[in-house]
Amino acid sequence: MTTTPFGRSAPLTILAGLFLDGTLGEPRRDVHLTTDGGVISAVADGASPARGATVLDLRDYTVLPGLINMHTHTVLPGDGTPFMDWMALPDELLLLRAHTNALVSLHAGVTTLRDCGGKGQLMFRLRDAIRAGIVAGPRLVLCGRPLTITGGHCHPFGGEADGVEGMRLATRGLIKEGADFIKIMASGGGTPGTYPYRPSYEVEELRAVITEGQKVGKPASCHCTAGEAVTRALDAGVDHIEHCYFHGPNAEWREDPALAQRVADAGVYVTATMQTMEDWMLAERARTGVVPDQDRHHETLTSMRLLHERGVRLVAGNDAGWRHTGFDDFSREIELLVEIGLSPLEAIHAATGRAAAACRLSGVIGTLEVGCAADFLVVKGDPTQDLTALRTPTMVVQAGGVVVDRR
Ligand SMILES: [Zn+2]
Known part of the structure; x- marks a missing residue:
């Protein structure tokens, strides 16, 4: 029993x-x-x-x-291990790591994790184990695997899907497995061989996912580290954007007030994920002794400040698991929200009531x-x-x- x-x-x-x-x-x-x-x-x-x-x-x-951490990769270590090296490990070790990360989060005050992408069905199995009382852990809001183009960001997680029919099929499969939301890698990212400053999907492919989710009340969220990816996600009618960077195709930094205004007018939620960039820059500086030429942390703070000033509904998520960001210090992301202009009460709201609303769990948690x-x-x-x-x-x-x- x-x-x-x-x-x-x-x-x-x-x-x-x-x-x-x-x-x-x-x-x-x-x-x-x-x-x-x-x-x-x-x-x-x-x-x-x-x-x-x-x-x-x-x-x-x-x-x-x-607290609700709105962006984690719970199967990843967050200790600087290269992503592809970690992906070479057997699933059993990934699942045990996910359980430990979830517990560390809970003990640090995060009672809900919104996981933005794990491998295969591992996160669904962890949630089954928590619900069954086999292990302790926080509440989990899950997408399962992020959908990504062939060879796209996080493809080792197993979520490759292409074309309108392929996207529709993959979305229906994730909903069948128990996804609470659908995560789409709408640009490349930190996975080697992908293009973080270029869009990945066509608008019609994104729209196919969003439409499938809408039928059953599941929001869709796009990972966007390129301005063109943000534009396409908005064109497709997305509910939520992760990162929301405006960089041009050759990594050039862009301040784009018009696009920020579009994000605000669309009413989408944006997960700011500032801490992971700060952790990365600090680790790079420690490794090399100098500040890298392109200060991505400063760029991220500037982007998020612009979005906040335009009235975008920012939520708190720190990308724990990715690169150097661990699971025991999520409060740092809330502190960074204050650095870009939110009041402390607004920043706490971004990790509680507003985060719950973005998960469509108002009145349930937050x-x-x-x-x-x-x-x-x-x-x-x-x-x-x-x-x-x-x-x-x-x-x-x-x-x-x-x-x-x-x-
Ligand atoms: Zn992420």
Whole structure:
């Protein structure tokens, strides 16, 4: 007999000194929150808890929703190992690595991972194992394999698909396997032999995927590290863009206010993934002793600042697993959102309520409201004044069950 980590925990009432509910609403003081059966059953301002309830006194702490990391590659190590070397390992090792990464994330306060691409069916199997209570782990929002052109970015994951019919078939297959969203590599990327500054798919191919997803309410997201890829993704009607760089075909940096405005007007979500570029640049500098000629981290921050200023809905995802970005410091991505102009409360919203909306999980995760999952963090200090409060949560609670308690 197995048990699920979700929905079986005993009732718990806490009294939060400061309470952030995951919306853009002002922080509140002295809030009682009660969980029952893994979900939030009551939220009351300053009121006395129900008679007889045992209250966990957290008046010295801030309580906020568990974080949602909107862009990870959970089967990858994030330790600088070259991608193709890692892909030479057997699937069993990748799955074990994914489990460890997921646990490390959870212990760092990330109660939901939106995985933007793993190999084969590995991430679906990890989710099966978590749901069955075989292993512990965060909630997983999955695309399975990213769709990519023959020889395209991340092709070793097994998601090669080409042509309108091929894309339609591949999308239907992923939905059958359990994908929550469809990820498309709309440009090349860091996979050797691919073209990060060139588009990969034709608009009709992208549209075939998006249309299939729309039939069953599954959003599509395009990886775009080229301006032309962003244009094609918007032409096709995409829901979400990962990275959203505007570079020209020869890697030339472009500031493109008109395209940024198009992204804003289309209402798509953009995952900023700034941390992975920062980690990469820091690693390069450590290796070579100099700042590389093209400061991609600075370019990324400039792009994201422009998108934010135009009103684009940025969400927090750090590309954990890729290159040098690990799973224990997602709060850095939230700090970077503040560096490009979001307020701390807006940056937290980008990793909670807004992230949930981008996953089409509003009312399920990301906010602390009656009926939502009892996924929350307890931190020392006030993160709306100082985001470093998020770096090491004092407590992590998932579905009403205490995962971490460092009090
Ligand atoms: Zn990625």
